[in-house]
Amino acid sequence: MSDPRAFLSFDYDHDVSSKNLFAGQAKSDSPSPFVVEDWSSKSSLPEKEWEAEIETKIKKCNMLIVLVGKSMSSASGVEKEIVFAKLLSVPTFGVYVDGAGVDSALPIGLTRNRTIMWTWPNVAGAVDQMMGEGKNKS
Secondary structure, three states: OOOOEEEEEOOOOOOHHHHHHHHHHHHHOOOOOOEEEOOOOOOOOOHHHHHHHHHHHHHOOOEEEEEEOOOHHHOHHHHHHHHHHHHOOOOEEEEEOOOOOOOOOOOOOOOHHHEEEOOHHHHHHHHHHHOOOHHHOO
16 A cells, blocks of 8 residues: 555644645654645635635545644634545544644644644654544555
8 A cells, every 4th residue: 555645734824834844854754654745725716616626635635634833723724624624534633833732722623632742753653543544444
């Protein structure tokens, strides 16, 4: 089986740098192989068109990884991506980035017990767990 595909969900207004760092390091530093799909919208789209595009992209992935920054609670697009993942039975977990932690607000739909500190062993464990959940169950 090829490496699992992960859709990265993040606050575009505040956490693009963290997304780039996470995606770049995932290629070389993660002890669990997975492919990060950079399917961020490159331009502003009408809401219905954006929703259809994002839903299609999430459907092609094995998991949704939410990068949780300090301003995450204001990212409405992230909440929609979490809803799409749940509707499509795509397992989801969060990773704290950019100094966020257990006291940081989480987007609606992401629970604290499925949000981890960013270490590659933590991410590898979560990726392995996601591969046994939702649409990935064998």
